[in-house]
Amino acid sequence: MADLVGVNGQRTDFRVVGKPNLPGKASMSLATGVAKFGIDYVLPGMLHAKFLRSPYANAKIISMDISRAKSIPGVVDIVTWEDPELKNLGGSPMGGPPSRPYLDNYADQDGMEVGCIVVAEDEDIAEDALRVILQDTQWEVYDAIVDPNKGRESNAPIVRQVRYTSFDMFSSVKPEDQKGNVNFATTVQGDVEEGFKQADHIIEYEVDLPAFCGHIPNPPSSVAWWTKEPYRDGEWLHVEGAVQRRDSVGRMYGVPDDRTIQEGIFQGGKYCDWGMRKSQEITPLLAKRSGRPVRCAQEREETFDFLMNERFIHMKIGFTNDGLITAIDDFSIADGGIQGNSSFGTANDQGYGPYYTTRCLNIRQQMEIVDTNTGKMYLSGQHCPFNWDTLTVGLHIIAEKLNKDVIDVAKLNLHGPDSQEDPRVVPSFEACIETGKKLMNWEWHKAGAKRLPDGRLHGAGFRYQICPRHAFSGYDCQLEYRGGKIHLPTQGPITGIFAVECNAMIIAEELNVEYDDVIVDYDWRNKFTPVGGGSDGTTASGWAMKECCAKLKKMILEQAVKEAENPPAGGMFSFGPPQPNPIKGYTIDELDIAPKPLAEPKPVPAPPGGMPGFGGPPGGFGGPPAPVNEPVVYVKADPSIFKALSGAVTETLVANFSGRPPAAIWSLGMGKMLDTMNTAYCEVAVDEETGVVEILRFGVVADPGKVIRPTSLESQIDQVMYFSQGCQLFEEFIYDDATGLRLNNNMIEYKKPTVMDVPRVDKHFEETRSGNAVYGASGVSHSMANTHLVICAIYNATGVWVQPPATPDKLLAALGKI
Amino acid sequence: MTITLNLNGNPTELDVKTNYTLQEALQFKLGLTGAKHMCNKGVCGSCTVIKDGRAVLSCQILAVECDGSTVETVEGIAAQPKWKPLLDAYCKWDAMQCGYCTPGFVVSAKALLDRNPTPTEDECKESLAGNICICGTYPRHAQAIMEAALAMNN
Numbered sequence A: 001m002a003d004l005v006g007v008n009g010q011r012t013d014f015r016v017v018g019k020p021n022l023p024g025k026a027s028m029s030l031a032t033g034v035a036k037f038g039i040d041y042v043l044p045g046m047l048h049a050k051f052l053r054s055p056y057a058n059a060k061i062i063s064m065d066i067s068r069a070k071s072i073p074g075v076v077d078i079v080t081w082e083d084p085e086l087k088n089l090g091g092s093p094m095g096g097p098p099s100r101p102y103l104d105n106y107a108d109q110d111g112m113e114v115g116c117i118v119v120a121e122d123e124d125i126a127e128d129a130l131r132v133i134l135q136d137t138q139w140e141v142y143d144a145i146v147d148p149n150k151g152r153e154s155n156a157p158i159v160r161q162v163r164y165t166s167f168d169m170f171s172s173v174k175p176e177d178q179k180g181n182v183n184f185a186t187t188v189q190g191d192v193e194e195g196f197k198q199a200d201h202i203i204e205y206e207v208d209l210p211a212f213c214g215h216i217p218n219p220p221s222s223v224a225w226w227t228k229e230p231y232r233d234g235e236w237l238h239v240e241g242a243v244q245r246r247d248s249v250g251r252m253y254g255v256p257d258d259r260t261i262q263e264g265i266f267q268g269g270k271y272c273d274w275g276m277r278k279s280q281e282i283t284p285l286l287a288k289r290s291g292r293p294v295r296c297a298q299e300r301e302e303t304f305d306f307l308m309n310e311r312f313i314h315m316k317i318g319f320t321n322d323g324l325i326t327a328i329d330d331f332s333i334a335d336g337g338i339q340g341n342s343s344f345g346t347a348n349d350q351g352y353g354p355y356y357t358t359r360c361l362n363i364r365q366q367m368e369i370v371d372t373n374t375g376k377m378y379l380s381g382q383h384c385p386f387n388w389d390t391l392t393v394g395l396h397i398i399a400e401k402l403n404k405d406v407i408d409v410a411k412l413n414l415h416g417p418d419s420q421e422d423p424r425v426v427p428s429f430e431a432c433i434e435t436g437k438k439l440m441n442w443e444w445h446k447a448g449a450k451r452l453p454d455g456r457l458h459g460a461g462f463r464y465q466i467c468p469r470h471a472f473s474g475y476d477c478q479l480e481y482r483g484g485k486i487h488l489p490t491q492g493p494i495t496g497i498f499a500v501e502c503n504a505m506i507i508a509e510e511l512n513v514e515y516d517d518v519i520v521d522y523d524w525r526n527k528f529t530p531v532g533g534g535s536d537g538t539t540a541s542g543w544a545m546k547e548c549c550a551k552l553k554k555m556i557l558e559q560a561v562k563e564a565e566n567p568p569a570g571g572m573f574s575f576g577p578p579q580p581n582p583i584k585g586y587t588i589d590e591l592d593i594a595p596k597p598l599a600e601p602k603p604v605p606a607p608p609g610g611m612p613g614f615g616g617p618p619g620g621f622g623g624p625p626a627p628v629n630e631p632v633v634y635v636k637a638d639p640s641i642f643k644a645l646s647g648a649v650t651e652t653l654v655a656n657f658s659g660r661p662p663a664a665i666w667s668l669g670m671g672k673m674l675d676t677m678n679t680a681y682c683e684v685a686v687d688e689e690t691g692v693v694e695i696l697r698f699g700v701v702a703d704p705g706k707v708i709r710p711t712s713l714e715s716q717i718d719q720v721m722y723f724s725q726g727c728q729l730f731e732e733f734i735y736d737d738a739t740g741l742r743l744n745n746n747m748i749e750y751k752k753p754t755v756m757d758v759p760r761v762d763k764h765f766e767e768t769r770s771g772n773a774v775y776g777a778s779g780v781s782h783s784m785a786n787t788h789l790v791i792c793a794i795y796n797a798t799g800v801w802v803q804p805p806a807t808p809d810k811l812l813a814a815l816g817k818i
Numbered sequence B: 001m002t003i004t005l006n007l008n009g010n011p012t013e014l015d016v017k018t019n020y021t022l023q024e025a026l027q028f029k030l031g032l033t034g035a036k037h038m039c040n041k042g043v044c045g046s047c048t049v050i051k052d053g054r055a056v057l058s059c060q061i062l063a064v065e066c067d068g069s070t071v072e073t074v075e076g077i078a079a080q081p082k083w084k085p086l087l088d089a090y091c092k093w094d095a096m097q098c099g100y101c102t103p104g105f106v107v108s109a110k111a112l113l114d115r116n117p118t119p120t121e122d123e124c125k126e127s128l129a130g131n132i133c134i135c136g137t138y139p140r141h142a143q144a145i146m147e148a149a150l151a152m153n154n
């Protein structure tokens, strides 16, 4: 169990945390369209910018003549890659040096920003100018490669005609190892050959991880403008639509934090894609040059980045007669994509792959990372670690071969909490599978052995995951008490994970007030941001917030005692001697806060010369106090003695806490230590005649340690299961092999699941409190996303493997029907 | 070109470029941000508005085609107390994550309730089939709409 410090692990009763249906603090703004995303901003005098985008997958501009385009009425500015202002721009998202020039004359993906940016009075004029520029541009076009298997062949053309210094703070890949289009990453533990000798069975199989699209809901866009203030030196940069934090854009332009303003808090869905697009970075430069606000909005066609790169894996697993794995050998060919692609989709997966969750000590992972012209994955991806399901597939094959329940095979192979040699069962896993079996009416059957009443084949799949999470970030929390309310000053942002609301619930819980008594003050000047990686960041920031609450609560009670002893001077209209204070004379240890009075108030004797006691109407002259409908400070030993919080503490109080929770077991162990786990299940019906697969239902039994906000947690589980459904049944990037052009860059030909497509997701949450963050929570985050749960269920139904997406034609081919 | 709309109950005159879509006219000429630009291809439903009583995709209609029409946007719906239960139910059930698609869903939901005050779950789903939520909030919408319908019918 994680080392829970402070007050975090001790609470047993929860009044607010875990409660469903508490509305999001900004939900009404979202529902009514008032919420403004970067693309929504319109300013007087605003100009529009558009990048030239490469019509080729691999090409270099030899010459470009912008004179004709410049003469088009309404064209205000054209900035080319040779402009010194552009040359000096850039940086990596994590603050390091840029991995490639901000804009170059070389493009290694079709649709990539290249050559120049046009600024015009409106978007149509900018597009007209770009059409003219395309006519006046000469290109050198190189062979493009979109299939990593072809890219690694010895006679393959070299993809990267211009090679930039690569910068990736996470990757272990060395540029000097590059051979042709290929680089290498290898990780070895134990002795794999020896492990195979111990095996009674050896299986080999192929797993293709599908590439699929991230689809940020709001097309990335920004609007920027500069202002000066009278009597103050310098300029202020306003930028709306920058991802996560305005300071990363400010930094690009040398503008200090306190002069970089981003008032908008709505940033759309991110789903671990935190990378900035050029449309979100370029507008300050263009606004500076033109002296007017500039907007740069991406079209949907320009927003088809990878949520996950493609990978082809050849697996070899040795296991004993009872199903215990003795050796794992993973050889992967990974699509390295274009330069600047995130290594989370490639070499970085080796560090925390699924294999370390098994008792198998002999593990080899070899990867060839192939440069291609396919595209880019920004920073991370919802599905990391991407190769998780190579093990899931293996467990299903072992189960089939030994005629054993796949859950039993998984349980046999999963190591205990402390190390790969720990023989104990992880309690969280045990809890999840017990409930999961009940939830799904789980009855394992051999492949092809069960038919549904309508004649279709029935199949079931199972997978487990750890909760990969980081909690690497620290959090700077601040809370303010003002007039009976608790204010949470934050810069947001709002990205669809209800992280601010989770913090508000924790505040209400800890200070013993109602959720509605916590007021969220959004302002770009505030330091606190609960973001740091989905539910990881939410629960980790919640940990720090809980500490901050402890400080504020102490301050409130101290102040209540102080003001009871020395009543503050009354306001402008107060007269006569002060009213008696019922909590006077008590110490802070004797007092507490409650969301409402816990008992009827006791009459308080009137002070000499003061108002008489009860006898008049409630709240009126001589009457008892008006009913209190707000938090109170009360005497623990006698709750009928209390005072409304707003009256008990009139001073404004501010508490701060900076810190982060204890390190996550996951980040310490990368699978070699285990705490919170989760399991997912899938039931399919397969029509052998048509090849159509229907997901009858998904089941998810997860252990987030402690559920903070169930309504959004459930929604996020739905989300990842639908992502998973999409990539396994129908989402697919289609390229033209000859030209390297992507052919389905719109939402008609690349369609995400709709309400008519998605299946039921039955959910249950265990709460083992074994995570590292607030109340023992861990966050579930990426971990439910999968690439092969449905594929495993199809295998269980039909006995054939089909690589995702399992479209009817592929399945019929695998069944030998076409 | 100058067009006149009855927009959210108010006669509104606006000067638009002839190639402006209704979505662009609402955003760039009136600063209304409820009809969102997501796909610009008539696929996602984020830009849904109600034109002459029917839910339509404002990215697929030219503003000039709407001259003389009655147009209702999410802002107009939100301004009517009658629809508060719908919005409250959306907030209560988190029928949103990032919220970018949400106004489009709300407009589709309102159009449904206009013609069918007591929709079933399947009827809700059918009416929302043209709205894509990348965040996958789908199960929440029917729940919110049916709860709102109940509240509104009482």
Ligand code: FES
Residues within 6 Å of the ligand: B036, B037, B038, B039, B040, B041, B042, B043, B044, B045, B046, B047, B048, B057, B058, B059, B060
């Ligand atoms: S933006 Fe109009 S349908 Fe997608």
Ligand code: FES
Residues within 6 Å of the ligand: A217, A269, A496, B095, B096, B097, B098, B099, B100, B101, B102, B132, B133, B134, B135, B136, B137
């Ligand atoms: S809530 Fe994000 S797209 Fe629907």
